[in-house]
Amino acid sequence: MDNLSKKYLRPRKIPSTACSGCGLGMNHKAVVQAIYDLGLEVEDIVWGTSIGCAGRQTFGTWKGDGFAGTHGRVYAIARGLRLVLPPEKKIILTVGDGDAFGIGLLHLIHSARSNADFTVIVNDNLGYMSTGGQYGWTTPRGSKTDSSPYGMYEQNLMSDGMDVLGVLRNAGATFLARHVSMDGQRAVESIRKGIQNRGFSLIHMVYPCPTNFGSRELGTRDTVKIYNWIKKKAAPLGEEKENTLWATGIYYDASNSRREFSESIHRNIEKIRRTGTI
Amino acid sequence: MKRYLETGNFAITEGAILAGCRFFAGYPITPATELAEAMSSRLPQEGGIFIQGEDECAALHLCVGAALGGYKAMTATSGPGYILYADPYGWAIGSEIPVVILNSGRVGPVSGITGAPGQGEFYLTRYPTQGGNFETIVLAPNSAQEAMAMTVEAFYLSERFRTPVTVLADQLITDGFEDISVPESDGEMEEMGFRTWPRKINRGPEFYPAMDEIDVPPVVLGHNTGALCSDWTPTEEGYDIEQVQAHHKHAYRLIYKVRNHRSLFNHLYEKNFMDDDPDLVVVSYGTPSRVVNTAVKKARQSGLKVGAVRLINLWPFPDEHFRRKTKYLSVELNWDGQLVREVQRAAPKDSEVHFIGSCGDLPTVTDLIEAFERLLQGQSLARRGWELEEW
Amino acid sequence: MRTEILASGFGGQGVVRLGQILGEAAVKQGYRVTMLKSHGTEMRGGYVRSQLVISKEPIGSPMVENADFFVALSLAAYKAFKHLVTKNGIILYDPAFVVELDNTLPCTQTAIPAKDLAVEKFGRAVFANTIMLGVLAKLVEEFDPKILLESILHIIPKYQEQNEKAFELGCALL
Numbered sequence: 001m002d003n004l005s006k007k008y009l010r011p012r013k014i015p016s017t018a019c020s021g022c023g024l025g026m027n028h029k030a031v032v033q034a035i036y037d038l039g040l041e042v043e044d045i046v047w048g049t050s051i052g053c054a055g056r057q058t059f060g061t062w063k064g065d066g067f068a069g070t071h072g073r074v075y076a077i078a079r080g081l082r083l084v085l086p087p088e089k090k091i092i093l094t095v096g097d098g099d100a101f102g103i104g105l106l107h108l109i110h111s112a113r114s115n116a117d118f119t120v121i122v123n124d125n126l127g128y129m130s131t132g133g134q135y136g137w138t139t140p141r142g143s144k145t146d147s148s149p150y151g152m153y154e155q156n157l158m159s160d161g162m163d164v165l166g167v168l169r170n171a172g173a174t175f176l177a178r179h180v181s182m183d184g185q186r187a188v189e190s191i192r193k194g195i196q197n198r199g200f201s202l203i204h205m206v207y208p209c210p211t212n213f214g215s216r217e218l219g220t221r222d223t224v225k226i227y228n229w230i231k232k233k234a235a236p237l238g239e240e241k242e243n244t245l246w247a248t249g250i251y252y253d254a255s256n257s258r259r260e261f262s263e264s265i266h267r268n269i270e271k272i273r274r275t276g277t278i
Numbered sequence: 279m280k281r282y283l284e285t286g287n288f289a290i291t292e293g294a295i296l297a298g299c300r301f302f303a304g305y306p307i308t309p310a311t312e313l314a315e316a317m318s319s320r321l322p323q324e325g326g327i328f329i330q331g332e333d334e335c336a337a338l339h340l341c342v343g344a345a346l347g348g349y350k351a352m353t354a355t356s357g358p359g360y361i362l363y364a365d366p367y368g369w370a371i372g373s374e375i376p377v378v379i380l381n382s383g384r385v386g387p388v389s390g391i392t393g394a395p396g397q398g399e400f401y402l403t404r405y406p407t408q409g410g411n412f413e414t415i416v417l418a419p420n421s422a423q424e425a426m427a428m429t430v431e432a433f434y435l436s437e438r439f440r441t442p443v444t445v446l447a448d449q450l451i452t453d454g455f456e457d458i459s460v461p462e463s464d465g466e467m468e469e470m471g472f473r474t475w476p477r478k479i480n481r482g483p484e485f486y487p488a489m490d491e492i493d494v495p496p497v498v499l500g501h502n503t504g505a506l507c508s509d510w511t512p513t514e515e516g517y518d519i520e521q522v523q524a525h526h527k528h529a530y531r532l533i534y535k536v537r538n539h540r541s542l543f544n545h546l547y548e549k550n551f552m553d554d555d556p557d558l559v560v561v562s563y564g565t566p567s568r569v570v571n572t573a574v575k576k577a578r579q580s581g582l583k584v585g586a587v588r589l590i591n592l593w594p595f596p597d598e599h600f601r602r603k604t605k606y607l608s609v610e611l612n613w614d615g616q617l618v619r620e621v622q623r624a625a626p627k628d629s630e631v632h633f634i635g636s637c638g639d640l641p642t643v644t645d646l647i648e649a650f651e652r653l654l655q656g657q658s659l660a661r662r663g664w665e666l667e668e669w
Numbered sequence: 670m671r672t673e674i675l676a677s678g679f680g681g682q683g684v685v686r687l688g689q690i691l692g693e694a695a696v697k698q699g700y701r702v703t704m705l706k707s708h709g710t711e712m713r714g715g716y717v718r719s720q721l722v723i724s725k726e727p728i729g730s731p732m733v734e735n736a737d738f739f740v741a742l743s744l745a746a747y748k749a750f751k752h753l754v755t756k757n758g759i760i761l762y763d764p765a766f767v768v769e770l771d772n773t774l775p776c777t778q779t780a781i782p783a784k785d786l787a788v789e790k791f792g793r794a795v796f797a798n799t800i801m802l803g804v805l806a807k808l809v810e811e812f813d814p815k816i817l818l819e820s821i822l823h824i825i826p827k828y829q830e831q832n833e834k835a836f837e838l839g840c841a842l843l
Contacts, residue, residue: 283689394707450705450731453706455692455703455704457692457695457701565731568731569730643732
């Protein structure tokens with residue numbers, strides 16, 4: 001265990017039970033690094049998780065208070081919690097792509113719409129990997145998974161000019177970024193900015209899954225090969241090539257430009273209580 | 279004490295506020311919409327939070343989130359919304375989070391008829407989520423005044439048992455007007471039998487003790503207690519675990535904390551003319567029970583030996599009222615018969631258990647007395663517009 | 670002893686409000702009250718209904734099965750509920766809407782031309798219900814006309830002067 005882990009994480013959950021070669025640990029570490037860089041302490045953060053690989057592997061790792069929601073609903077729970085926790089408490093959610101962009105998309109959009117102050121890290125292993133590897137809403141076109149044996153041929157949120165971050169931007173999110181897990185310090189920077197935004201922030205972070213995605217689509221569980229495959233398909237925003245799937249960096253930053261959900265509700269309640277009207 | 283002519287929705291709102299509810303998340307649905315509207319007007323006046331969810335599933339999750347932050351929270355809906363609670367209801371049962379849910383029954387299945395009363399969720403309130411391995415508490419008032427009292431009681435029980443409690447009402451209760459007395463002081467609340475219980479905070483490290491005790495404070499996040507709560511089977515500290523023995527302990531607690539402490543609420547029933555071992559016992563809950571009470575009283579006046587058991591505590595089902603071998607008649611606001619099945623199960627072998635149902639409209643006193651007479655004479659029940667059918 | 674009052678008519682005639690006003694006045698006078706309303710997407714077709722029960726004792730069934738008073742404001746409503754009125758009961762019908770009578774009924778049937786009177790005296794049909802409430806104030810012995818008028822003015826804050834006059838007109842009608 002390194003010093004960061006000692007400070008913030010529970011020894012019982014480190015190392016995690018993730019598959020060998022799983023890239024989730026890099027994402028997780030980037031989040032913890034960003035928290036450290038901001039000078040935040042264990043008690044400053046309530047950590048929520050979803051189900052699936054990303055949710056289950058990160059649940060209960062934070063030394064402080066933590067919760068895991070049912071499939072796709074952690075955003076609604078977090079909104080309820082946001083309304084009653086003191087504003088200085090940060091809420092960080094580590095979730096998966098199926099949870100955020102599939103079953104939970106409605107709740108995610110309403111979190112963006114209301115500009116609820118929490119930071120969502122969507123750890124994208126390119127489909128439903130904890131159930132054995134089925135395609136999801138960001139699985140690259142043509143990818144072979146257990147539920148797309150001929151190649152993924154559905155329209156999805158990352159094809160034909162679609163971008164799930166565009167959906168969230170239009171829904172009212174105030175900070176959006178995208179990275180792959182090998183982005184290192186650049187990803188930490190984005191997460192740090194996301195946490196600093198008093199409003200809805202989401203960082204989409206693609207990470208490699210050797211066990212399912214790698215073995216089905218790339219025909220190998222070789223960690224180096226899948227890491228390289230992801231790296232090749234990622235490029236910083238503005239430097240995209242023809243085969244770029246993930247343009248990395250800050251997609252949209254309107255941090256602290258719009259009134260935060262809980263602040264707005266409490267301001268109105270306080271005024272109604274005092275004056276009987278808004 | 280202040281008296282009003284008001285709806286059940288008003289009474290439930292005031293009851294919730296008296297019980298300390300300061301968070302309500304709802305979603306518009308007839309006939310519970312006016313309750314959300316009343317909350318939207320009243321809660322901010324009390325410094326409480328009202329919010330609309332993007333759907334009922336979100337609404338209850340919002341409540342559970344607020345409850346996890348230490349608030350007493352409530353939501354309200356009708357059948358088509360209640361079914362969307364399956365996710366958060368199960369989560370709150372498993373994570374032992376106190377929250378109160380009101381269901382105002384209308385005519386189903388699905389959207390059915392919106393503005394008319396029904397009782398189609400007798401079993402759904404027992405099994406509001408999947409997976410089993412839990413016991414639920416359900417209270418069914420039969421008037422607006424009692425709906426207020428049962429809302430207060432639901433908050434009380436939800437805190438002590440740390441579990442969601444459903445108040446099962448119907449459209450006539452929530453939409454109908456009635457004279458309602460609202461207590462204005464703690465003394466008056468006590469006078470009316472209202473019990474309250476404050477939110478306490480579990481300081482750990484055993485957030486999910488493997489025993490059947492009540493009064494274990496619930497998990498509250500944000501106090502840096504290291505509390506964990508999740509949708510997975512928990513260890514006593516709240517870590518997720520996939521192990522049959524750990525699950526057995528968890529399930530034992532979810533089932534027996536309720537079953538072994540029924541004495542806290544199993545006094546919630548009403549009996550009329552039951553002292554002389556009546557030849558026919560009429561069983562009901564909710565608004566139909568008011569017609570039953572009037573009918574039984576009238577039947578007694580004309581010499582029929584009929585008695586009535588009205589259930590307020592519906593679940594866990596109070597078997598103790600059905601120990602005597604006699605004739606039973608279940609009166610319900612549905613055509614399929616739900617309560618009757620539970621009476622059949624609870625009554626001694628070879629008891630005659632009958633059912634008379636209607637939906638969208640209450641049964642009439644005249645119809646009920648005719649049914650009593652037929653049953654007492656050993657005839658079967660005539661179902662209006664339906665073929666003769668035996669239960 | 671319970672007194673059962675049924676009011677029924679079209680949507681928009683103020684049938685629920687009529688029941689609410691009577692109910693509130695009864696509460697003020699210390700009675701127990703239930704008032705069921707069926708409205709909106711009314712499934713039985715063609716009427717809105719208020720079922721009011723007033724009693725000194727706690728009320729069992731909130732259903733009106735033996736109406737002491739029935740305010741009939743449409744022909745459909747009249748036809749649907751006339752048989753619920755007891756033989757000592759009274760049907761108050763507005764002849765502007767209830768255009769054919771069943772003369773075989775055992776109860777008293779009294780025409781109250783509330784709509785026409787409202788238009789004639791106040792220029793608007795909306796005051797018809799207040800006239801009807803005036804009639805009920807005199808007819809139903811449980812009601813204190815003064816308190817009933819207070820409830821009218823409390824529940825309908827607009828047109829107080831006209832409502833007061835319409836109420837008095839109703840009181841003097843029978």
